[in-house]
Amino acid sequence: MDKALLSTRNLHRSFGGVHAVKDVSFHVPTGAIKAVIGPNGAGKTTLFNLIAGTLTPHQGQVIFRGQPITGHKPHAVAALGIARTFQTTKLFPHMTVLENVMMGRHTRTRSGFLAGMFNAPWTWREQRQTEAKARAILEELGLTAHTNETACNLPFGRQRLVEFARALATEPSLLLLDEPAAGLNIYETQQLSQLILKIRDTGITCLVVEHDMSLVMNISDEVVVLDQGHKIAEGPPAAIQRNPEVIRVYLGDEHA
Amino acid sequence: MRLRIYYPVLATAVLIVLLHLALAYADATYYMTQITMSAYYALVVIGLCLLMGYAGQASLGHAGFFAIGGYTAAVLTTYNLRPYADAPFVSLCRALGLTMQWKDLYGTDILSFTPWAAFGSALLLTGLIALVIGASVIRLKGHYLAMATLGFGLIVYRIALGTPVLGRADGISNVPPFHLLGSLQVNGRAPFRIQNYYLAWVVVLIAMVLALNLVHSRVGRALRSIHENEEAAHSLGVNTYRYKLAVFVLSAIFAAMGGALLTHYSGSIGPAEATVMKSVRYVAIVAVGGMANLWGAMVMGILLNFLSLRGVFGSFDDTVFGAILIMMMIFAPQGLLRVPRLRALGSLVSRRSHA
Structure with a gap:
């Protein structure tokens, strides 16, 4: 997959005994909106911080434009054309x-x-x-x-x-959005979807970590699902919605 | 463009002349001596304001940098090289014109480095020490950084107090005047009082212009962004470590400049300049000046040091500065201008837009 703008290969990071991200590999195709979803504590934000350079992976690689950027500091990652937003907005107040x-x-x-x-x-x-x-x-x-x-x-x-x-x-050529809909109302979330689509249409690839399913299903081209640090599913949104493993993780065994 | 930021510089220049006229009229030109000394102390405060107020990094070691600058200038201009006059290094320095012959108070012939060579060395040495210290401590946050720099300040003080070549508790006296150009010289004797009053102010205003330029530049914006949210600044491509280190070194060089010039002006330096209470004083002045406010820092730097040098605080000198710091931390940790009621007042004197 040389069309991938960003790839992770067997990314691994643990905190103490907890494997926050375990053996996660996926590709973000150029020009797409890719979403990472999963229940609380699934390792979404850790994964994000591993890509953005805030955290260093214990194993695995992050590859951007075919070059490994594993362990680059955030400022070096930013200089390559990767921008990010934060789960809790971090402006200069x-x-x-x-x-x-x-x-x-x-x-x-x-x-x-x-x-x-x-x-x-x-x-x-x-x-x-x-x-x-x-x-x-x-x-x-x-x-x-x-x-x-x-x-x-x-x-x-x-x-x-x-x-x-x-x-x-x-x-940026890649925009990392960490739970952009957190704390927004339905109306604002809709506006946000339009904005993200607009950004994608200007040629900026987006990787979205999100909790809000409606946002993810409406805008993303591909979805990765994490659970307890593992990747349990990957594919277009429609397929993800039907995936029994995903339903089990989100809604419990009786719905699967 | 952005000429607006220079208006206060012109206004200050006018005030400086008016102050001179007023002092001459009141037959009190002897105040100029303390004003001149305060101006050199204000250099430390201007540098510390960049570090603390803008970049948000505390330092309780700036008296250390001031002392390194001052002692380097003092040692290099007073240490008698006559016994080593023919040593290769000294011969080379003589050939390069880095040395001078002069007679001290007792008529002893002295061969020493020139004040220019000493001044350059003082800034260079201080910069290098700040680079080494900063490289290891600047990653620390908040009070950890304050404690590490405090430790550095204590070390400098004990070294000054214990080293024979630095004069131990007596310090170094008999430091010659600093001949800058023609008859222009940093010299504390009465005939040079007026000249030095203006000289010190010119140095301070140049430092102010450089500092103002910096805070209004791309780098200044980046420094403030580190203060406001370091993680966000880092994610936007600011090499936070390098920026913090650079402004740490820069502020140390400002302090060394003040130390070296004041040493030539007073003709001496002693370990009192390296005490932790001096560092506390500089921090207190930046705080009371409004933290991220260069003009506030400069004005307070001159005013409070002047009052202190005039002996207004008597033997409670350090107490006053300690108390100021405590009050500031309790009531206005972000600086006086961030107190809502005073902010309106502040906006009359300075527009806080940095765009």
Whole structure:
């Protein structure tokens, strides 16, 4: 499968005696929306952190564009074009919405300490471009009205949207979304589905860890199901919905 | 562009001249001596403000860096190289013009390094030490980092107090003036008072411009993002370890600059400059200045050090700074400007937009 943008091979990570992620292999095809689902404690977020570099796997490999990125630190992973959002939104609370999104341009800009201290003329254009790009993304996501607001003053749903904007500002080729629907109401979740589809249509591959089944079934092209660290199923959403093992894990044995 | 951030620099320049005129009118130009000294202490505070206020990393060891800068400048400009004048290294330095001949107070002929060479070495040495210390401790978070840097400060103090070449408890005196250019010199004697008043202010304002530029740049934004949410900053591609280390070293160099210049100005340095209470004082000043507020830090740095040097706090000097720190941590840990009622007041003086 050389069309895969991201693959994991026999990924393994344990905490003490608990195998949080055990022998998990899957591919994320370029241009697709792939979802990772599973009950609480299935190892979804651990898997995510292994890909994003927040955690180092004990065994196995993460491969991005055919190159192993196993054990890369988060900043190095980000520099390769992998952006992420967090389960609990992690904005820079006392910075403005604009500054938050401008931070997304970090890997796409260069000026360092000396250039900054001496206000080198070539940094001015970079600063202008950073700001213009951030404003364009805010406009695309309908956040223009909040541009100069302090991030922590926004309602929760908007904060999540700003986090999306910040991730998109990195111009990623792969977007990792950690439970994007957590804490959102039905209406907001629907809007979010549309947004994720729109993002996919601009050519950004998405890997979504999600609890909300309706969201996953509506938007994803492929689904991986985890249970207690193991991959128990993988396939298109319709097949996953009929998979007896998945039903057993989610609803209990009597429904299977 | 962004010229707005320089307006306060111009305003300060005007105030500096007005202050000079006022002191001359009141026949109190002797205050200028303490103002000059306070300005050099303010350099430490400006650097620490970048580290603590913006990047959110505590340091209780900055008096250590100040002392390393000061002692290096003092040793290199006072240590008599005459007995080694023909040694290869010293000959080389003489050939390169890095040494000078002068007579100390007692008329002894001294061959020592020039203040410029000493100044460069002081900044370099401090930077290297900060790099080594920082590389091992900057991964620590919150009070663990504070404790590690506190330990570093204690070590520097004990070394200063116990090393013969550093003068033990007496410190080093008889440090020559620092001839910068022509007749311009860092010199604490009365005839040079006015010149040095302006010289120190120019150094402080240059430091302020560099620091302001930095906090308004891409790097400044990244530093603040580390303070606000390190994990998110890391995920956006900020090499958090390298950024924290770089700003740690930068702030140490600011401190060393203050230490070296003040040493030439007062003509001496002693272990009192390396005490932990000095480090606490710098932290307290950054806190009371508003944490992520360079102007607040600079103004408080000069004002509080000036009052302290004038002896206003009497023998309760350290008590006052300790108390300020306790009060700040209890009532306004994010800095005075984050207290809602004072924020309105703060917005009158500084616009807190960094975009």
